[in-house]
Each structure stands twice: as structure tokens, then as C-alpha cells.
Amino acid sequence: MSSTAHYASGHQPSGAAEESSAAPPVSVTGDITVTDVRKSFGVTRALDGCSFRASLGEIHAIVGGNGCGKSTLAKVMSGVLPVDSGQVSVIGHTPTSPHEARAAGIATVFQEVLVADECSVVDNLYLGADRLWSKTLPMKAKIRDAAIMMRELTAIDLDVEAPAGTLPLSIKQWITIGRALLWKPKVLILDESSAALDLDSTERLFAKMRELRDQGSAVLIVTHRIAELIRISDRATVLRDGRDVGVLSKGEITEKNLLGLMTGRSESPHIPTAVAQEVLRHDVVMKTSKLKVWPESQPIDFALHKGEVLGIAGLDGQGQSDFVTVLAGVRRAAEGLPMVRTASNGFAEIRGLAEAAQHGVSYVSGDRKREGIFANMSIFENLLMPLYRRTARAGKLAVIDWSSLTAVFDWEAERLSVRMGERTNKITSLSGGNQQKVLIGRAFALNPDILVLNDPARGVDVGAKAELYKHLTAFAERGKSVIYLSSEIEEFVGFATRVVVFRNGSIFDEFAGNAIEPANILEAMFGQPRGSQRRIDAAPGEPKAAQAKVAGLIPGSAGLPPWMSRRNHRERDAGSEGSGTR
Numbered sequence: 258m259s260s261t262a263h264y265a266s267g268h269q270p271s272g273a274a275e276e277s278s279a280a281p282p283v284s285v286t287g288d289i290t291v292t293d294v295r296k297s298f299g300v301t302r303a304l305d306g307c308s309f310r311a312s313l314g315e316i317h318a319i320v321g322g323n324g325c326g327k328s329t330l331a332k333v334m335s336g337v338l339p340v341d342s343g344q345v346s347v348i349g350h351t352p353t354s355p356h357e358a359r360a361a362g363i364a365t366v367f368q369e370v371l372v373a374d375e376c377s378v379v380d381n382l383y384l385g386a387d388r389l390w391s392k393t394l395p396m397k398a399k400i401r402d403a404a405i406m407m408r409e410l411t412a413i414d415l416d417v418e419a420p421a422g423t424l425p426l427s428i429k430q431w432i433t434i435g436r437a438l439l440w441k442p443k444v445l446i447l448d449e450s451s452a453a454l455d456l457d458s459t460e461r462l463f464a465k466m467r468e469l470r471d472q473g474s475a476v477l478i479v480t481h482r483i484a485e486l487i488r489i490s491d492r493a494t495v496l497r498d499g500r501d502v503g504v505l506s507k508g509e510i511t512e513k514n515l516l517g518l519m520t521g522r523s524e525s526p527h528i529p530t531a532v533a534q535e536v537l538r539h540d541v542v543m544k545t546s547k548l549k550v551w552p553e554s555q556p557i558d559f560a561l562h563k564g565e566v567l568g569i570a571g572l573d574g575q576g577q578s579d580f581v582t583v584l585a586g587v588r589r590a591a592e593g594l595p596m597v598r599t600a601s602n603g604f605a606e607i608r609g610l611a612e613a614a615q616h617g618v619s620y621v622s623g624d625r626k627r628e629g630i631f632a633n634m635s636i637f638e639n640l641l642m643p644l645y646r647r648t649a650r651a652g653k654l655a656v657i658d659w660s661s662l663t664a665v666f667d668w669e670a671e672r673l674s675v676r677m678g679e680r681t682n683k684i685t686s687l688s689g690g691n692q693q694k695v696l697i698g699r700a701f702a703l704n705p706d707i708l709v710l711n712d713p714a715r716g717v718d719v720g721a722k723a724e725l726y727k728h729l730t731a732f733a734e735r736g737k738s739v740i741y742l743s744s745e746i747e748e749f750v751g752f753a754t755r756v757v758v759f760r761n762g763s764i765f766d767e768f769a770g771n772a773i774e775p776a777n778i779l780e781a782m783f784g785q786p787r788g789s790q791r792r793i794d795a796a797p798g799e800p801k802a803a804q805a806k807v808a809g810l811i812p813g814s815a816g817l818p819p820w821m822s823r824r825n826h827r828e829r830d831a832g833s834e835g836s837g838t839r
């Protein structure tokens with residue numbers, strides 16, 4: 258393993274780049290050199306003498322725990338943040354604004370999915386581009402290019418003229434990536450850009466990254482998905498507490514080496530073991546009977562047991578996310594209602610969030626920007642607001658019991674290791690992963706009986722993830738139950754009691770015990786049943802439509818989600834086999 262990197266000093270800043278109305282201007286004058294950079298926010302030292310060096314023609318990962326300064330490093334290289342001291346040179350430029358960075362051939366996809374909901378997909382793709390080369394492109398050409406780009410990235414035909422607000426988070430994430438790729442950047446910086454993508458989508462992103470690298474660009478990625486970064490990166494720089502602590506070359510990039518550098522310790526925090534199955538004989542605490550997520554999808558009979566950690570998997574758009582939001586009362590199913598066990602041992606229907614909360618069901622969204630944080634409120638308020646009313650002392654004035662709230666805050670913030678300055682600071686002052694921890698803390702603080710988590714570890718570092726599994730396991734051992742949707746299938750191993758895999762808006766397969774293996778889950782996600790459920794929706798000999806569903810990645814013709822293109826809907830309505838969508 259390389260020791261702490263020492264870098265040569267960077268190129269001198271070249272000043273602002275010229276604007277151009279032609280294709281993106283790129284003048285390659287050197288590589289990427291960040292030297293001894295310091296950047297503080299008040300008392301927080303986000304970068305504390307950080308150095309980093311990457312070359313054109315490589316995929317280089319920037320790795321480290323939540324709050325160690327990765328996004329800040331990405332932002333200083335993208336002209337979003339000025340440094341307090343030190344030097345930044347990216348292909349000969351020191352951009353002082355995102356616009357300058359873009360003109361220099363540097364494109365960044367930031368961690369938060371920045372999409373204007375009310376604008377169309379095409380407008381979102383060209384957002385901010387109108388002062389440069391795309392100004393001259395007629396709308397028709399933009400629509401054509403947008404459709405091609407989105408098809409390449411998502412493998413489905415999207416209606417690019419539809420408003421982006423109706424799209425799932427993963428597709429919005431693709432828009433932000435497509436926006437950067439349209440520029441054919443010389444340096445592409447991806448800050449947690451695969452965090453909302455499923456496995457197959459991630460492969461498409463990787464193909465794009467390799468293509469760019471092979472054309473001579475540098476691709477810098479920030480990710481907490483260790484298995485992915487091991488596969489894709491040529492080199493990795495590890496940060497800890499705002500400093501670079503080591504550079505790993507391809508063969509050295511292993512989970513053990515990464516964790517050792519990230520934490521400064523050598524032990525691995527997560528040792529997978531098969532999870533005991535006795536809980537599957539315990540009482541049912543939540544169930545559905547003939548519930549249909551989409552009007553045309555297969556009905557779902559489902560049961561969650563007391564003490565169970567149930568994993569939920571599926572390729573994007575297969576209904577798993579809709580299902581968990583139905584269970585949590587966030588949305589209604591096309592048919593049927595989930596039922597939850599009541600204190601008197603009967604079952605009550607969940608018709609909305611209020612009933613879910615009343616019967617002890619809490620929800621954590623992975624889409625923290627849209628469904629989670631209150632951006633204008635403090636860290637404290639964000640973690641505890643749902644408790645304000647509950648802890649109000651009886652009486653006319655209903656005074657909030659601040660001392661008990663403070664105790665809850667301290668407990669949750671400490672056990673989830675939320676890295677923060679003052680608790681009264683706005684939640685947006687926290688790094689992305691730490692914001693997510695606050696949302697998880699909020700759900701725990703409500704002391705629920707059933708926790709429904711929708712890809713909660715998105716952007717959470719590997720150490721904190723292991724802690725989260727520990728807390729959730731302990732929670733389940735206290736007789737509570739957990740529903741855990743993840744787009745990262747490795748998460749289930751050694752943690753979930755059972756995993757159900759969704760296809761076409763319904764449960765397709767199910768795994769328990771030692772069968773909870775990434776390879777098994779993956780095959781089921783792609784339509785090959787390997788578990789106990791064996792709900793085969795396309796047996797050999799079935800017509801081509803079903804075979805296409807199994808072989809391909811398209812959601813089946815049964816119950817296409819509404820954001821797919823008009824063309825897909827027309828094909829479905831005409832009884833088409835849908836295989837033309839790829």
C-alpha cells in the first residue's frame with residue numbers, strides 16, 4: 258500500500274476560460290492537482306491540508322467516511338467553493354465558478370439530485386447550457402439528442418417532454434448524469450452519482466465512465482459503494498478528517514485496505530453471518546392480501562413477522578419502492594390496503610401516514626431532499642420535530658419538554674455518529690451522509706414497532722452502514738420489525754432474515770437463510786427464479802413477450818409505470834410485446 262501521498266505543486270491558474278458557442282472547448286494542459294488545500298466552514302475544517310492528484314485517462318475514486326471532506330474537495334475542483342489556502346489546478350485551470358469550470362471542460366454531478374420538477378426532461382438536461390454551445394441547437398435537435406442520451410443511460414424510452422417531477426429518483430439521477438455527459442467533459446466528477454441507481458443502471462454508468470476514460474478524460478468518483486468502486490477504479494485516494502491519507506493503485510483497492518485507511522484501524526466492521534430464521538415462526542405484525550401496487554400488476558400476499566428484518570430488492574421501476582411507500586402509508590396502492598397489528602391484537606388498515614404513525618409504523622426515505630429533510634430547519638428540529646407534540650406536557654400551554662427532547666437528540670446523534678458542528682446549525686450544513694443519519698435518527702426517536710426504510714443507506718459510509726445494521730438488528734431483537742429496501746444487494750447478506758425480489762410490480766421470488774446471496778438475488782432481479790417463491794412469470798415456451806421480460810430489463814408490459822414514454826404505452830395498449838423498448 259502506498260503511504261500518504263506527497264504531490265508536486267500544481268500548474269499555475271490560467272484564469273477564466275473563454276466562452277464559446279461551439280462544442281465544449283477543451284485544452285488539455287495537464288492533469289488534476291490539488292495541493293495542501295484548506296477549507297473551513299466556521300469552526301468545521303472540511304479540508305485540512307488536503308492534497309490530491311489524478312491523471313487524464315483514469316478513473317480515480319475519492320473515498321472516506323461521512324463528513325471527511327470528499328464533496329468539499331469535489332466542489333473546490335468544480336469552482337463551486339473557493340479555497341482558504343492551497344492550490345487547485347484542473348487541466349490547467351483554477352475555476353472560480355461552475356460556469357468557468359464547465360467552459361474548461363470540467364463537469365460535475367453533485368450528490369444532491371438537482372432537477373427542476375416543473376421543467377421537462379429535455380429542459381433539465383440543457384439547464385444552464387444556454388450560454389454555451391447548445392444555444393444554437395434548435396429545440397427539435399435537443400429533444401432528439403435528449404431522447405437518445407436518456408435511452409442510452411436508462412435503457413428505456415422516456416417521454417423527454419414530460420415534466421421531470423413525475424419521475425422516480427433514479428431517473429432524475431440519470432438526468433443529472435446526462436446533463437454532465439452531454440458536454441463530453443475532459444474531467445467528469447461524480448459525487449455519489451450511483452447512489453440512487455440499481456445494479457443494472459450502475460453497469461451502464463460504468464460503461465459510460467470507461468468510454469470517457471478510454472477517450473482520454475479523467476473520471477473522478479466519490480462513492481460509498483465499496484464493491485462498485487473496487488470494480489471500476491484505476492486508483493483510489495482515501496481521505497480522513499479533511500486530509501488525504503493514502504493512494505491505492507488498482508491491485509491494492511480492497512475493502513480491507515480502504516477501511517484500514519479510512520478508519521486508521523485494521524479490523525473489518527462487518528462480518529456477514531447467516532441470520533437466524535426462527536422469527537419467521539413469530540406472529541405476523543403486518544400483512545397484505547391481494548394488494549395491487551399498480552392497476553395491472555399481480556396481487557401481493559405478504560406477511561411481516563415480529564422480530565424480522567425483511568429485505569426488499571428489485572431492478573429500478575419494478576414496484577418495490579411503490580410497495581414500501583404503500584406499507585408506510587405514504588401512498589395508496591391501486592387495490593387493497595396494508596394491515597398492521599393493533600395493540601388489541603386485531604389488524605387495522607393503513608390508509609395514510611396518520612394511521613401508519615398511530616399504529617407504530619415509521620418511514621425513512623432515501624430521497625431525503627424530496628421526502629425527508631426540512632432544509633430551513635436546524636439539525637435538532639429535523640431529528641425531533643415529529644416528537645414535539647408527543648412530548649408536550651399536558652395542560653393548556655402544552656409546553657414542549659426540551660430536556661427530554663435534548664436527551665433523545667444526544668442519544669440518537671451519538672449512537673449514529675452524526676458528525677456536526679452546533680445542533681442549532683441548519684441541517685444543510687451537514688454532509689449528505691450525516692443528513693441521512695439524522696433522518697434515520699428521527700425514525701428511531703419515534704420508537705416505532707415497524708420501521709420501513711427505503712434505501713436508507715444511500716450516501717452513508719461503510720462504517721456507519723455497519724453501525725446501522727447493528728442498531729436495526731438490535732431493534733428487531735427487541736421484538737420490533739424492519740422492512741429494508743436497498744438498491745445495493747450486498748447490504749442484505751448477514752443482516753436480513755428474508756429477502757423478497759420484485760418484478761413487474763409484484764413479488765417474484767423470495768430468499769431466506771444461506772440462500773440470501775448476491776448472485777441469487779441478482780438472478781431473480783433479472784427474472785431467473787432461484788429462491789423459494791418461484792413465481793415464474795415466463796416459463797419456457799411462453800410467448801416472446803414474457804421471454805423478453807425475463808431476458809431484458811424492461812418492466813413487464815403488465816403495469817408500466819406512468820413515467821415511461823407514450824410510445825411504450827401505445828405498444829402496451831396495442832398488445833405489443835414491448836421488446837422494442839431496448
Ligand SMILES: Nc1ncnc2c1ncn2[C@@H]1O[C@H](COP(=O)(O)OP(=O)(O)OP(=O)(O)O)[C@@H](O)[C@H]1O
Pocket residue numbers: 298301302303321322323324325326327328329330368676677678685686687688689690691716718
Ligand atoms: N456549507 C457548509 N456549511 C457548514 N459546514 C459544512 C458545509 N459543507 C460541508 N460542511 C462540513 O464540512 C465537513 C465535510 O463535508 P463534506 O460534505 O465535504 O463531507 P463528505 O466527505 O462529502 O461526506 P458524505 O460522505 O457524508 O457526503 C462536514 O463536517 C460538513 O458538515
